[in-house]
Amino acid sequence: MSSPAIQELVTLVESLPDTVQNQVIAHLRDYIADLQDEQRWNTAFNRTQSALVAAARQAKQQRAAGQATPIDYNPLQ
Template sequence: MSSPAIRDLVNLIESLPHTVQLQVMKHLRDYIADLQDEKRWDTAFNRTQSALVTAARQAKQQRAAGQATPMNDNQL
């Protein structure tokens, strides 16, 4: 089953010389891999967002209570 967008893409690519088709496919593979990576990142971020909010609130409370210490960039 093919969507109209897929059929249009196939028609566009088929109209190109073979060497250009290969270049387009490489770019498409890279682009799709980037999209999939972004989706994985978004999923991971959404899964940990509540923990990040909790940690930020705790850090803010510690700072307000004078319990926070300056971060030493050399120890990172």
């Protein structure tokens, strides 16, 4: 059972020459893959957001209390 939007998309694509249909499908695959990737990222971010907020608060408190030390970026290069 297709939605009206899917039916409209099929109608639009079917009206195109085969070579163009293949190009549209390739673009749609890439676009859908990007959307799925973004959805996975948002899900992962939402799962860890409270932990990130807690870590940021802790870091801010440690810095205010003079317990933080500057990062030495030289070993990372």
